[in-house]
Structure formats: structure tokens, C-alpha cells
Amino acid sequence: MCPLPFIGYNDTQDGESSAHARKACIHRNHIKDFQLNEDFTVAVKEIDVRDVSDKTYRAAIGALELARWVEEDHLVKFIVGFKTPERHYLIFQWADGGNLFQIWKSSQRCSNQLIHWAIEQMESIARGLEKLHNFDPSGIFYHGDLKPENVFVSTRPGHLGDLQIADMGSARAYLTRMGLGEAETMPFAGTIRYRPPEMKNSHADGNPRGHDIWSMGCMILEFIIWILYGPDGLEIFNGSFDNAARPFFGVDRGHGPLQHNVSNWIRHLRETCFGDDCASRALRDLLDFVHTKILVEDDGIENNKQLANTRRQNSLSPPRLLSTPTTTRKNLRLRQRRADISDLNEAFEQILSNKEADYFYCEGPAIKDSWELVLKSRILHGRMEKRTTGPEVPTHSSSPSTILPILAQRKQ
Known part of the structure; x- marks a missing residue:
């Protein structure tokens, strides 16, 4: 040796x-x-x-x-x-800046610059994921365990860092080859918290790329909460789950595929930070896309059509993602199709190309008022509702844009 x-x-x-x-x-x-x-x-x-x-x-x-x-x-x-x-x-x-989960433990002033950086980095992750999904024309390639701990940070001077997808293969990267119609793949595992609803029984057929998209949607929601409320807000959101490993999806059809607490948080953001005095139309548009196009159930029919189409393509061309026409889906009584990675990247491109004034960040009281409601709301705290102390909202006369979301000092 x-x-x-x-x-x-x-x-x-x-x-x-x-x-x-x-x-x-x-x-x-x-x-x-x-x-x-x-x-x-x-x-x-x-x-x-x-x-x-x-x-x-x-x-x-x-x-x-x-x-x-x-x-x-x-x-x-x-x-x-x-x-x-x-x-x-x-x-x-080696990535020298830790991972996204560790970044979320830090406090950053909510600003136009922070929101620009966050959306650009989320878009970069999505672009990387698109290349991964479309790389192998002979089958399906996907990550299988997207989560903040598997998004690494490479630092550079004067910058929060560049995000990179990691852990592609540590027992959770999957290759499905379709040459003889036989799947050479490991059972889908992934971290329970970021599994999609079609994984309720720990294993499911369907669209494996859709698993990555659901995980991406969960991370985007967490990213938005961190931008607005900092690590304390994200801690309260995580504490609203009755179990730390609980996934974002639930079983109550009245809330769609989402857990009650996740639906409550999305509704809260829409009605406060993204209400009449919208703090960020860019984040509002991104949240709307994630809620209506990503955090939905997926019937998986695109996978079969996509694979059939892949076999017909030239081996040098990336697989072309197909969607079923709306009328056909209605006739077949199919559930809503989850957006694919190209849909998500189109949404990012549209958001980042918007040049309207105050589109990314509009300074005002919306975030501060919204945060105070978070502290008072038993619904948003979930299993942490008995908590008697929380992040202390500063009472001095500083502008909200300079004090939020840096609210991490707890009462002694």
C-alpha cells in the first residue's frame, strides 16, 4: 500500500x-x-x-x-x-467559505445589494443544476440530495461568496441509463426534510429531476426568510415544524401539499412584507413562482415523455424537457405539473432583468412591522409557541433598513 x-x-x-x-x-x-x-x-x-x-x-x-x-x-x-x-x-x-447553512447563521443588513446577491446566487445554482440535469443524453442525471449543507461557498474579497453545488455522488447522486430500458440506479434517498411529496413512502417512481426542483424550492423559501428576518427568523421558521426532520409537505389537502406551518409562513410574507407596502417586488415574484409552480405535487408524466424523446435525439444534444399540453393533462385528470429547471431559470432571468426603480428593495417599515407580527404570532412559532423570549426589536429611531434583519440580540 x-x-x-x-x-x-x-x-x-x-x-x-x-x-x-x-x-x-x-x-x-x-x-x-x-x-x-x-x-x-x-x-x-x-x-x-x-x-x-x-x-x-x-x-x-x-x-x-x-x-x-x-x-x-x-x-x-x-x-x-x-x-x-x-x-x-x-x-x-476545496470551498473555503463553509456552506449555505452556515451563511444563514450570520446576520446581514437587508438591502438592495443583499437581495441582488442572493437572487444571483440562487440563479447560479439553478444554472448549475440545469447543466447537471441535461448533461447525459443517454439517461437522467440528477443530484438527489439538494440541501443548504450541500451548497458550498467560495469566498472572494468584498463579496459574500459564490455558491456551488456539492456532494454529487456521496451515495446520493443517481444515473439512470435507458439503453435497454433498464434502470441502473440507486433507490432515491435524500434528506427527509427536503424530499418532495411523491416521496412519502421513502421511494417513488416518477420524475427524479422533479425531486431536485422541490428541494430547490424549499431552499429558496428559507433563503427569502433569512434575507428578510435574518438567522432569528429562520430559527423561528424551523422551530414551527413539530419535528426538526419533518419535510415541507404535509397530508392535509386543505393546505395543498404543504405543511400547515409552511403555508402559514408563505401567507404571512404575502400579506406583510409583500403586501401593499412591498419591501421587495423581486422576492415577492420569486416567492409566488416557488409557491405556485415548484412546491406543488408532480404526477411525473413528463419523465416518461422526456425519456422517450431523449432516445430520439442526437447523442451530442442535451435532453429537451417536454411538458404535457394543458388540455391533455385535464382530460387525463392529472395533477399540476411541477416546474422544471428551465422554467425556474426563465423566472430568474425575468426577475434579474427587471430595471424598475425599487424593484429589488424598497426601504420602508414593511419588514419591521412584519417581524413584530412574527414575534407575536403563535401560529408562526408552531411548536415554539411557548417560547417566552425572542429576538429583541430595537426601539431606537434608526431607519428599519439599518436595523433589520440584524435583530439577533436576545433578552438576557
């Missing part, structure tokens, strides 16, 4: 996951055809063999090796994988 070419290895583990990531420095002579940081740092992900079977690991490696050739800056590149009797190892390019 030869030693690995590491000249530096961080023994500190990320305790939030059974698959631990470590920072390492690899000797430059052992890296070819990859653009790494100047100090040749990489991320080494360790997975206990008891958590992932050899078959699953091999399938993940195959998916990662294929995804490696997707030309997209907003996808973290896979370098190589190897294993020992006790652990599987995956080596990726």
Missing part, C-alpha cells in the same frame, strides 16, 4: 454528519487537469463502510466521474475516490 500524497491533513471532523469532511493539502505533482486553490487544498470526505454498501459506493463513484466533466463553475468538482477496509473516501475541490 503506497502512502497518499498529502502534505497536510486536518484531523478536525465536521460532526454534523456521519460523512465527515476534512481539509487536506495535496502535493501539486499529483494533481493534473484540475484548477485548485494556490495552496492545493482539497476536501476529503470520509464515509463509514457500515453506512454505505460497496455497490452504492461504486454507483456514486460512477456518477461523480461523469459529473466531473460538466463544465460549470457552480458545481464543486470531484477529483478521485478510494477506499480502505473501514472507510470510503471522496476527494473534492
Whole structure:
């Protein structure tokens, strides 16, 4: 057994996951055809063999090796994988700014600049996801476990950072080949919280790309709450679930596919921050698209038509996403079709191209007034409704735009 070419290895583990990531420095002579940081740092992900079977690991490696050739800056590149009797190892390019979940723990002043950055970064993630979805014309390629912890941040001076999709293959990236009509794929798993409603029984057929779109919609909603209310608002939203692992979808048809608390939060945002004195028409338009086009049930019929169409296309062309005509869907009594990744990117393009004054941010009392309602509302707190203290709303005469959402000081 030869030693690995590491000249530096961080023994500190990320305790939030059974698959631990470590920072390492690899000797430059052992890296070819990859653009790494100047100090040749990489991320080494360790997975206990008891958590992932050899078959699953091999399938993940195959998916990662294929995804490696997707030309997209907003996808973290896979370098190589190897294993020992006790652990599987995956080596990726290093992102030095942590992940999106960690970004959401920080407070940023709600501003035109912050909203622009957030929407541009969400659009970049969607563009990366589109390239991933459309990369392999011989089948379906999708992520399978989109969540804030799997969106990494690469920092640059004077900027909050660039977001990159990561973890494409750590037992949760899937490749379906259709050459003989046989699916070579692992059962869909994904993190429970970001699973779509068609995954109620932990496994479902249908449109696997639609799973990614639902997860993306959940993250966009959380992103919007963080922009408006900061980490304290996002904490209250997360606390409104009766279980930390509870997914966004529910079983009460009166609220559509969403949990009561999620529907309540969307309604609150529409009636306050995005009401008559709208704080951000850009975020309002994005929330409307997510609520009506993404966080909906998906009948999965597009998948079959899409695959049939894919076989007919030239192997050099990306798969073309098809939708069923509205009249046909009505006749077949189908549920509403979830937007695909190209629909989402068109929505982002339309929002980002809007040059109207105050479209992205309009300074005013809407966010402050809305936040005060959040603190008073038992409905929005959910299982945290017995909480006796919360983020303290400043009472000095500063403009709301300079004090919100930085409201993180708690009462002592």
C-alpha cells in the first residue's frame, strides 16, 4: 500500500454528519487537469463502510466521474475516490467559505445589494443544476440530495461568496441509463426534510429531476426568510415544524401539499412584507413562482415523455424537457405539473432583468412591522409557541433598513 500524497491533513471532523469532511493539502505533482486553490487544498470526505454498501459506493463513484466533466463553475468538482477496509473516501475541490447553512447563521443588513446577491446566487445554482440535469443524453442525471449543507461557498474579497453545488455522488447522486430500458440506479434517498411529496413512502417512481426542483424550492423559501428576518427568523421558521426532520409537505389537502406551518409562513410574507407596502417586488415574484409552480405535487408524466424523446435525439444534444399540453393533462385528470429547471431559470432571468426603480428593495417599515407580527404570532412559532423570549426589536429611531434583519440580540 503506497502512502497518499498529502502534505497536510486536518484531523478536525465536521460532526454534523456521519460523512465527515476534512481539509487536506495535496502535493501539486499529483494533481493534473484540475484548477485548485494556490495552496492545493482539497476536501476529503470520509464515509463509514457500515453506512454505505460497496455497490452504492461504486454507483456514486460512477456518477461523480461523469459529473466531473460538466463544465460549470457552480458545481464543486470531484477529483478521485478510494477506499480502505473501514472507510470510503471522496476527494473534492476545496470551498473555503463553509456552506449555505452556515451563511444563514450570520446576520446581514437587508438591502438592495443583499437581495441582488442572493437572487444571483440562487440563479447560479439553478444554472448549475440545469447543466447537471441535461448533461447525459443517454439517461437522467440528477443530484438527489439538494440541501443548504450541500451548497458550498467560495469566498472572494468584498463579496459574500459564490455558491456551488456539492456532494454529487456521496451515495446520493443517481444515473439512470435507458439503453435497454433498464434502470441502473440507486433507490432515491435524500434528506427527509427536503424530499418532495411523491416521496412519502421513502421511494417513488416518477420524475427524479422533479425531486431536485422541490428541494430547490424549499431552499429558496428559507433563503427569502433569512434575507428578510435574518438567522432569528429562520430559527423561528424551523422551530414551527413539530419535528426538526419533518419535510415541507404535509397530508392535509386543505393546505395543498404543504405543511400547515409552511403555508402559514408563505401567507404571512404575502400579506406583510409583500403586501401593499412591498419591501421587495423581486422576492415577492420569486416567492409566488416557488409557491405556485415548484412546491406543488408532480404526477411525473413528463419523465416518461422526456425519456422517450431523449432516445430520439442526437447523442451530442442535451435532453429537451417536454411538458404535457394543458388540455391533455385535464382530460387525463392529472395533477399540476411541477416546474422544471428551465422554467425556474426563465423566472430568474425575468426577475434579474427587471430595471424598475425599487424593484429589488424598497426601504420602508414593511419588514419591521412584519417581524413584530412574527414575534407575536403563535401560529408562526408552531411548536415554539411557548417560547417566552425572542429576538429583541430595537426601539431606537434608526431607519428599519439599518436595523433589520440584524435583530439577533436576545433578552438576557
